[in-house]
Amino acid sequence: MSKKEFMSGDEAFAFGVKLAKPEVIAAYPITPQTIVVERLSDYVADGDLDSQYIHVESEHSAIMAALGSSAMGARTFTATSSQGLLYMAEGLPYVSGSRFPVVMMNANRATAVPWSIYNDHNDSMMFLNSGWIQVYVEDAQEALDMAIQAFRLAEDPRVMTPVMVNLDGFVLTHTYELVEIPDQELVDRFLPPYQTEHKMSLDAPKSVCIGVGPEYHMEFRYRQHHDFDHFPDVIREIDSEYREKFGRGYGVLSEQYRCEDAEAVLMTVGSITGSVREVVDDLRAEGIRVGVMKLRYLRPFPTEDILSLPESVKAIGVLDKNLSYGYEGTVYTNVNSALSRGNRRIPTKDYICGLGGRNISKENIRQIYLELLNPAAIQEGEKVSFVNLHLDQEVDKNG
Amino acid sequence: MAENKKMTLNNLPEEELFFGHKACPGCGGSLTLRLVMKVLGPNTFVVVPANCMSAVSFYYPAMNFGCNALASAFPCTAATMSGIEAAARAKKLEDYTVVGFAGDGGTADIGLQALSGAIDRNDRIIYICYDNEAYMNTGVQESGLTPFGAKTTTSPAGKVQHGKLTHKKNLFDIITAHGIPYAATASVGYPQDLINKVAKAKACQGTSFLHIMAPCPTGWSVPIDSTVSVAKEAVECGLWYLAEYENGEYKLNKDPKEFTPVGDYIRKQGRFKHLNEDEIREIERQRDATWVRIHEKW
Ligand SMILES: Cc1ncc(C[n+]2csc(CCOP(=O)(O)OP(=O)(O)O)c2C)c(N)n1
Ligand code: SF4
Ligand SMILES: [Mg+2]
Numbered sequence: 001m002s003k004k005e006f007m008s009g010d011e012a013f014a015f016g017v018k019l020a021k022p023e024v025i026a027a028y029p030i031t032p033q034t035i036v037v038e039r040l041s042d043y044v045a046d047g048d049l050d051s052q053y054i055h056v057e058s059e060h061s062a063i064m065a066a067l068g069s070s071a072m073g074a075r076t077f078t079a080t081s082s083q084g085l086l087y088m089a090e091g092l093p094y095v096s097g098s099r100f101p102v103v104m105m106n107a108n109r110a111t112a113v114p115w116s117i118y119n120d121h122n123d124s125m126m127f128l129n130s131g132w133i134q135v136y137v138e139d140a141q142e143a144l145d146m147a148i149q150a151f152r153l154a155e156d157p158r159v160m161t162p163v164m165v166n167l168d169g170f171v172l173t174h175t176y177e178l179v180e181i182p183d184q185e186l187v188d189r190f191l192p193p194y195q196t197e198h199k200m201s202l203d204a205p206k207s208v209c210i211g212v213g214p215e216y217h218m219e220f221r222y223r224q225h226h227d228f229d230h231f232p233d234v235i236r237e238i239d240s241e242y243r244e245k246f247g248r249g250y251g252v253l254s255e256q257y258r259c260e261d262a263e264a265v266l267m268t269v270g271s272i273t274g275s276v277r278e279v280v281d282d283l284r285a286e287g288i289r290v291g292v293m294k295l296r297y298l299r300p301f302p303t304e305d306i307l308s309l310p311e312s313v314k315a316i317g318v319l320d321k322n323l324s325y326g327y328e329g330t331v332y333t334n335v336n337s338a339l340s341r342g343n344r345r346i347p348t349k350d351y352i353c354g355l356g357g358r359n360i361s362k363e364n365i366r367q368i369y370l371e372l373l374n375p376a377a378i379q380e381g382e383k384v385s386f387v388n389l390h391l392d393q394e395v396d397k398n399g
Numbered sequence: 400m401a402e403n404k405k406m407t408l409n410n411l412p413e414e415e416l417f418f419g420h421k422a423c424p425g426c427g428g429s430l431t432l433r434l435v436m437k438v439l440g441p442n443t444f445v446v447v448p449a450n451c452m453s454a455v456s457f458y459y460p461a462m463n464f465g466c467n468a469l470a471s472a473f474p475c476t477a478a479t480m481s482g483i484e485a486a487a488r489a490k491k492l493e494d495y496t497v498v499g500f501a502g503d504g505g506t507a508d509i510g511l512q513a514l515s516g517a518i519d520r521n522d523r524i525i526y527i528c529y530d531n532e533a534y535m536n537t538g539v540q541e542s543g544l545t546p547f548g549a550k551t552t553t554s555p556a557g558k559v560q561h562g563k564l565t566h567k568k569n570l571f572d573i574i575t576a577h578g579i580p581y582a583a584t585a586s587v588g589y590p591q592d593l594i595n596k597v598a599k600a601k602a603c604q605g606t607s608f609l610h611i612m613a614p615c616p617t618g619w620s621v622p623i624d625s626t627v628s629v630a631k632e633a634v635e636c637g638l639w640y641l642a643e644y645e646n647g648e649y650k651l652n653k654d655p656k657e658f659t660p661v662g663d664y665i666r667k668q669g670r671f672k673h674l675n676e677d678e679i680r681e682i683e684r685q686r687d688a689t690w691v692r693i694h695e696k697w
Contacts, residue, residue, distance in 0.1 A: 023489035026482060052485035057516030061478030064471060064513075068446070068482025071469055074489050076482075090472050200467035200483075202442055202495060207462035209470045216459055 007179045009172035012140040013105050013165070014039035016147025018049050019187040022103075023074040026054040026065035031117045032169040033081040033107040059084040063091030063102075070100035071208050073199030075151060078102060081169060082109035082123040089127070095162045096131030097224065098209045099198065101154035102162040104132075105147070108270065108321075109169040110356040118357025119169040121269065121322040125330040131224060133163040133231065134298045136270040140177040143167055145248060148187055152238050155194045159234055161227070168271040170357070182246050190245050231300045253302035258284060259291030259309060264372035266292050267318045267335055272360060276319070279365040290369045301334055307342035314375040315347045317368055321354040328384045347378040353387035364388050406594050411437045416465040421455040425623030427587045427613030427630065428452050431529045432500055434590060438597040441466045443496045444483050448510065449473040450502040451536045452529070474509040476501040477517035480524040496601055498525040503544035504534045507570045518577040521605040528570070528608070531615035539618040543568040546638070547685065548678050549670045551618075556673035566685050571610055575644040580605035582644040586612040588630030592641055592652055599645075612639050620669020629667065636664045637686045640693065649697035661686065
C-alpha cells in the first residue's frame with residue numbers, strides 16, 4: 001500500500017531515486033541540492049539502498065564517474081545545482097553524445113557573479129544545447145514521480161539519452177508538502193533493472209566515447225538530433241503507464257490549464273505555475289478569459305503543444321526566470337520560434353522575473369495578465385520587461 | 400596457471416591489445432601502452448583521456464584497443480575509472496582490471512584533483528602516467544612535468560627566457576603523500592622492471608599508480624630509434640629514478656653509484672640545445688638535491 005508523508009522537494013526526489021534503485025551514485029554537495037545527497041548517503045549507509053556511492057571530489061568528477069558507470073550498463077544517478085552544473089559543463093555533451101542514460105537532479109539556482117544561493121533558471125538554461133532531456137517539475141509529488149519516470153525514459157532503448165530533472169531551489173527543494181509514496185513493488189514493475197547492449201562488457205568488448213572526423217561527424221549529430229523527434233511519444237507512453245499504475249500523471253511535454261477559450265496565456269516553467277493557476281482562477285471568476293501553459297519539458301520542446309493553443313489566444317506572455325544578457329529570456333526565444341514554425345502570429349511578451357530569488361507576487365502575475373489582455377499594446381510595446389524591479393532601491397555608491 | 404607465472408620480456412603474450420594506431424615512429428607512449436596491456440591482458444577496462452594516445456587510437460571507424468576502452472575528457476581519468484570500478488562492483492564482476500593512461504599534463508596538471516580523489520577513496524584502479532614531459536598532442540607545450548630549461552612552444556628558447564623556468568614537479572612525492580597502497584616510477588628503457596611493477600599494480604587491492612618515463616622523439620627532437628636509449632640515459636645520469644612505494648616504505652630499484660654526465664644526456668636532445676653551461680650546472684644541482692633527499696628520506 002502506498003502511504004503519505006510530509007517531505008521537502010529534495011527529500012521527495014531522494015526518495016524517488018531510492019525507489020528507482022540506481023546501482024551507482026556519484027554526486028557532490030551544493031546548496032540547495034545537498035539534502036538529496038545526504039539522504040541518499042543515509043539510505044546507502046543504512047543498507048536501505050544497495051548502491052555504490054562514489055564520494056567524488058568535484059562535480060566534474062561526478063559527471064565523469066557517472067559516465068564511466070553508465071558506460072558499464074549500470075543505472076546511474078547524479079545531482080547538482082548552479083556552480084556545480086557549470087563545473088560539469090564538459091561532461092554534459094560527453095554523456096549525451098555517447099548516449100549513456102544518466103539521470104541528474106538539478107536544483108535550479110542563480111549563477112555567480114553576483115553570488116546567490118537562491119532560485120532562478122540561469123544554470124540549466126545554459127545547457128539546453130547540451131543534448132540532455134530537460135524536464136522541470138512543479139511540486140514535491142511531481143519531483144518524486146519524475147525521479148522514477150526519468151530513469152525509465154533515459155534508459156528506454158528508443159531514447160538512450162540522459163535526463164536532467166530540474167527543481168526550483170528552496171521554493172521547491174526546501175518546501176514541505178504531503179507526498180504520496182508509491183509501493184516499491186509497483187515501482188519495480190514499472191522500472192525493471194536496466195538492461196542494454198550499449199555498454200562495455202567482458203563478453204563483448206568495445207570502444208566508447210570515440211572521436212569522429214569531419215567525414216562522419218554530421219551524421220552522428222543528425223541522428224542524435226532526430227532521435228528527439230520520437231521522444232514525445234515515449235514520454236506520453238511512460239506517463240500514461242505511470243498514471244495507470246500509480247493514479248497520477250502529468251501530461252506530456254506541457255500542461256494547459258484553462259486555455260480552452262483564453263484570450264491571454266502565460267507560459268511558465270517550474271514551481272511558479274501553482275501561483276499562476278490561482279491567479280487564473282481569480283481572473284476567471286471575474287469573467288476574464290485567461291489560461292496558463294506549464295512547459296514541463298524544454299528538450300524536447302513542446303512546439304506542437306504551443307501551436308495547438310486555441311484561436312482565441314490573442315497574446316502570449318512568457319515568465320522567464322533566466323536571461324540571455326543583452327537579448328531576452330531563453331524560454332521566450334524558444335516559444336517565438338515554435339510560433340514562427342507554425343506560422344502563427346500572436347503578439348508575445350517576455351517577463352523576466354524571479355532572478356536570484358526575487359519574489360513574484362500574485363499581484364505581479366495579475367498585472368501581467370491585465371497587460372496581455374491588450375494585444376495591440378503588446379504588439380507595439382517593449383518585448384522584454386522585468387517584473388518586480390526596483391532600480392530606486394540600489395545602494396547609493398556614495399554611502 | 401599463466402597468471403601466476405612471472406612475466407618476463409621472453410614470455411609476454413603474443414596478443415596485441417594496442418595496435419594499428421597512428422602514433423609517430425619511436426613513440427615512447429605507445430610502447431608503454433603496448434607493454435602494459437600485454438601484462439594486464441584482455442579482461443581490462445581502459446580509460447584514456449585527451450592526449451596523444453587517445454588521439455591516435457579512438458578515431459572512428461578504426462578502434463585500436465583489443466579490449467574495452469573509453470576515451471575520456473582531459474581532466475578526469477581517475478574519476479572515469481572510479482565510475483567504471485563502482486559499476487563493476489555493483490555488477491559483481493570478477494577477474495578484471497581498470498586502468499587509465501594519462502600523460503604528464505593529464506596527470507600532474509589538469510588531472511591532479513581527480514587523481515587525488517580516487518586515491519583518497521582507495522578505488523581499485525591502476526593509474527598510469529606516461530611522461531613525455533610536455534603537452535605533445537597539442538603540439539609540445541610545457542607542463543608541470545616539463546624539466547627545467549626544456550624548450551616547448553610555450554617555454555621557447557627566447558632571448559631573455561631559456562626554456563622552462565621551473566623544475567619538474569615532484570609528482571611521485573605528491574602521490575605517495577596520499578599514503579597510496581602502491582606507487583612506482585618506471586621507464587620504457589627498463590622494460591622488465593616496468594613489467595614487474597605493472598604485475599604488482601594488477602595484484603594491488605586498492606589504488607595503484609605508475610609514473611613511466613616515455614620519451615617522445617617528436618617533441619624532444621631525438622632520432623626515432625633512440626627512444627629506449629634516451630630513456631636509459633635519463634636514469635643513468637640521475638635525472639630519472641626507478642623506485643617503489645609499498646606499504647608505506649620506499650625502495651630504490653636502481654641506485655647508481657656514479658652518474659653519467661648530465662651534459663651528455665642534454666646535448667643529444669634538440670629541446671635542450673640552447674642551454675648554456677650554467678644552466679646545465681643548475682640541472683645537475685637540482686638532480687643532486689633530489690638524490691640527497693631520496694637517500695635521506697627513503
Ligand atoms: C579541458 C581540456 N583542456 C585542454 C584540452 C586540450 N588538450 C588535449 S590533449 C592536451 C595535452 C595533453 O598532454 P599530456 O597529458 O601530457 O599528454 P600527451 O599529449 O603529451 O601524450 C591538451 C592541452 C582538452 N582536450 N581538454
Ligand atoms: S608526438 Fe610524441 S607522444 Fe605523441 S604520438 Fe608522437 S611520439 Fe608519441
Ligand atoms: Mg605529455
